[in-house]
Amino acid sequence: xxxxxxxxxxxxxxxxxxxAAEDKQALVPMGHLASxxxxxxxxxxxxxxxxxxxxxxxxxxxxxxxxxxxxxxLAAMVLRRHRLVELFLVQIxxxxxxxxxxxxxxxxxxxxxxxxxxxxxLLGRPAVDPHGDPIPDPEGIVAQHLHKNLLTCPVDTDLVVxxxxxxxxxxLRFLEQHELKPGQAIKVIxxxxxxxxxxxLSSGNHQVTIGTRAASKLLVEI
Amino acid sequence: xxxxxxxxxxxxxxxxxxxAAEDKQALVPMGHLASxxxxxxxxxxxxxxxxxxxxxxxxxxxxxxxxxxxxxxLAAMVLRRHRLVELFLVQIxxxxxxxxxxxxxxxxxxxxxxxxxxxxxLLGRPAVDPHGDPIPDPEGIVAQHLHKNLLTCPVDTDLVVxxxxxxxxxxLRFLEQHELKPGQAIKVIxxxxxxxxxxxLSSGNHQVTIGTRAASKLLVEI
DNA sequence: AAAAATATTTTGACATATCAAAACTAAAAT
DNA sequence: ATTTTAGTTTTGATATGTCAAAATATTTTT
Ligand SMILES: [Mn+2]
Ligand SMILES: [Mn+2]
Ligand SMILES: [Mn+2]
Ligand SMILES: [Mn+2]
Numbered sequence: 001x002x003x004x005x006x007x008x009x010x011x012x013x014x015x016x017x018x019x020a021a022e023d024k025q026a027l028v029p030m031g032h033l034a035s036x037x038x039x040x041x042x043x044x045x046x047x048x049x050x051x052x053x054x055x056x057x058x059x060x061x062x063x064x065x066x067x068x069x070x071x072x073x074l075a076a077m078v079l080r081r082h083r084l085v086e087l088f089l090v091q092i093x094x095x096x097x098x099x100x101x102x103x104x105x106x107x108x109x110x111x112x113x114x115x116x117x118x119x120x121x122l123l124g125r126p127a128v129d130p131h132g133d134p135i136p137d138p139e140g141i142v143a144q145h146l147h148k149n150l151l152t153c154p155v156d157t158d159l160v161v162x163x164x165x166x167x168x169x170x171x172l173r174f175l176e177q178h179e180l181k182p183g184q185a186i187k188v189i190x191x192x193x194x195x196x197x198x199x200x201l202s203s204g205n206h207q208v209t210i211g212t213r214a215a216s217k218l219l220v221e222i
Numbered sequence: 223x224x225x226x227x228x229x230x231x232x233x234x235x236x237x238x239x240x241x242a243a244e245d246k247q248a249l250v251p252m253g254h255l256a257s258x259x260x261x262x263x264x265x266x267x268x269x270x271x272x273x274x275x276x277x278x279x280x281x282x283x284x285x286x287x288x289x290x291x292x293x294x295x296l297a298a299m300v301l302r303r304h305r306l307v308e309l310f311l312v313q314i315x316x317x318x319x320x321x322x323x324x325x326x327x328x329x330x331x332x333x334x335x336x337x338x339x340x341x342x343x344l345l346g347r348p349a350v351d352p353h354g355d356p357i358p359d360p361e362g363i364v365a366q367h368l369h370k371n372l373l374t375c376p377v378d379t380d381l382v383v384x385x386x387x388x389x390x391x392x393x394l395r396f397l398e399q400h401e402l403k404p405g406q407a408i409k410v411i412x413x414x415x416x417x418x419x420x421x422x423l424s425s426g427n428h429q430v431t432i433g434t435r436a437a438s439k440l441l442v443e444i
Numbered sequence: 445a446a447a448a449a450t451a452t453t454t455t456g457a458c459a460t461a462t463c464a465a466a467a468c469t470a471a472a473a474t
Numbered sequence: 475a476t477t478t479t480a481g482t483t484t485t486g487a488t489a490t491g492t493c494a495a496a497a498t499a500t501t502t503t504t
Contacts, residue, residue: 006491031451043492045453050490062452062499092314093340103334110332112325118315228461253481265462267483272460284469284482 005109008078010047011056013037014067015075027064076140081116082108083129083136088119090130097130097181098172131172132163132182132219147219150198151212154222155188163219171214178208180218227331230300232269233278235259236289237297249286298362303338304330305351305358310341312352319352319403320394353394354385354404354441369441372420373434376444377410385441393436400430402440 003011013036017028034044048065051057056071067075085107089100111119117138120126127143128134136142147162161182164175175181179202189207190199198215200208225233235258239250256266270287273279278293289297307329311322333341339360342348349365350356358364369384383404386397397403401424411429412421420437422430 004490029451030453034452039491040493041452042454042494047491089337093337093344095337095340099336103337106332106334107329110328112328114321115311115315115317115325118317122315226460251481252483256482261461262463263482264464264484269461 003074006047007051007054007056008074008109009037010044010051011067011071011075012078012082014057014065015072015079018067025066027060027066029064033065073140076136076142078108079133080136080138080140081111083133084116084119084123084126085111086129086131087123087126087135091123096173096176098169098176100130101167101169128163128182130182131167132161145221147221150188150200150210150215150218150220151191153188153220155191157187157222159186159188159220159222160184161186161218162221164217165219166214166217171217175218178202179204179206180208186220225296228269229273229276229278230296230331231259232266232273233289233293233297234300234304236279236287237294237301240289247288249282249288251286255287295362298358298364300330301355302358302360302362303333305355306338306341306345306348307333308351308353309345309348309357313345318395318398320391320398322352323389323391350385350404352404353389354383367443369443372410372422372432372437372440372442373413375410375442377413379409379444381408381410381442381444382406383408383440384443386439387441388436388439393439397440400424401426401428402430408442 010033013033014028017032017036018024018026021028030041030044030048033048034041037044039047048057048059051071052059055068056074057065057067059065082104085104086097086100089095089103090097095103126135134142134145145162153159161180161184163182164172166172178200180186180200185203187201188198189201191197192199196212197209198212200210202208232255235255236250239254239258240246240248243250252263252266252270255270256263259266261269270279270281273293274281277290278296279287279289281287304326307326308319308322311317311325312319317325348357356364356367367384375381383402383406385404386394388394400422402408402422407425409423410420411423413419414421418434419431420434422432424430
């Protein structure tokens with residue numbers, strides 16, 4: 001019954017792929033799962049089959065995999081631990097938001113319920129982590145905000161960065177340097193389809209131009 | 223090269239058995255190692271052989287096992303992480319000294335060098351953990367205090383509890399209730415060989431009688 | 445509709461970690 | 475000096491997690 005950290009990683013990867021998809025009921029293709037976990041596709045197929053045996057996922061050969069109720073709850077608990085740990089490392093331990101992801105990747109499997117509750121309490125039952133990712137509550141329920149990204153939001157309007165959908169340390173440091181962390185006020189001043197770029201004005205009247213790939217990872221609210 | 227948590231647990235168990243022995247060069251018998259780790263003797267034999275292959279231990283069939291230089295250093299690092307985490311959980315997270323051992327048992331394998339250094343710094347480079355166990359420095363060097371226990375210390379003399387050689391939560395709670403935590407002042411008022419007991423007077427003029435088995439686990443200085 | 449390309453599953457192998465039970469060694473007792 | 479006992483090692487299995495490469499299935503292109 002005690003889910004291994006490998007199984008926890010599979011659960012988390014399936015959960016996140018499901019969340020990212022438009023259709024929340026869609027199956028996650030095995031190839032996607034395998035590459036998210038850094039294993040060959042055959043390995044993912046084998047693991048998913050044993051997870052079917054544990055009642056954690058539903059699996060359709062040649063189509064993909066989806067979490068069951070039980071699997072979804074466990075996945076949410078892993079994500080809850082990951083995100084609370086990240087916020088803890090930033091707020092209490094004074095670590096950089098760019099580097100906490102790797103640490104949390106390990107600690108999410110090692111922190112007990114007792115400790116995670118202490119952390120939650122110490123941080124004041126926070127709703128989001130340092131990257132703006134929502135923290136599931138102890139029942140696994142996640143507040144669903146519908147944020148726009150820098151490609152879909154209105155131009156020349158006051159915005160606040162709310163979430164970053166990319167854990168790459170260099171990218172996070174880049175955002176920090178250009179005052180684009182969650183909570184900071186910005187404005188999209190131009191979008192150029194042919195140049196594949198978006199130009200942003202930060203609160204400190206700093207101007208940056210980034211590619212659309214990166215722009216799609218920055219979520220904002222008005 | 224990245225030592226698994228299983229190997230880390232073997233290293234730690236061998237290290238602690240070596241430390242507890244009078245002769246620090248003595249071999250640790252396989253039976254002792256196996257029972258410390260909760261595995262059958264055959265399992266320990268197999269694991270120890272693979273650890274010989276990694277240069278972590280020296281092994282004499284039918285005699286026992288001993289750490290190499292490399293093994294001793296790694297073991298000290300595991301212990302360093304374990305003890306810093308325990309102190310952190312007590313001092314910063316406000317957990318009870320009786321319950322932190324289980325959490326540390328998992329976290330010792332998951333905290334990064336970066337994080338452990340932050341913890342060390344935040345705690346002010348402490349020398350001992352909540353149970354009085356010495357914390358190895360980053361080079362693996364341990365300050366060796368020669369404390370007496372309640373069976374070998376002088377009677378009717380002012381003492382201070384310095385260390386508890388038993389992580390059992392119930393025992394630790396018992397000590398706490400009777401004001402016998404590390405740092406607290408006590409006095410041995412009587413030792414009765416035939417009754418197998420030791421009577422103690424705490425700073426709050428509280429009196430308790432405990433068995434010699436328990437008394438041998440309480441270290442003090444004068 | 446057939447061929448080509450892409451994705452997935454299966455097969456056989458391997459590494460790690462474990463146990464049960466048989467075989468063996470060493471130490472203690474008679 | 476045997477015998478008994480206690481401790482240790484070996485052998486044969488099992489569970490988990492992984493890969494390489496072959497076999498299949500599905501989708502796309504022609
Ligand atoms: Mn993260
Ligand atoms: Mn995050
Ligand atoms: Mn401990
Ligand atoms: Mn301790």
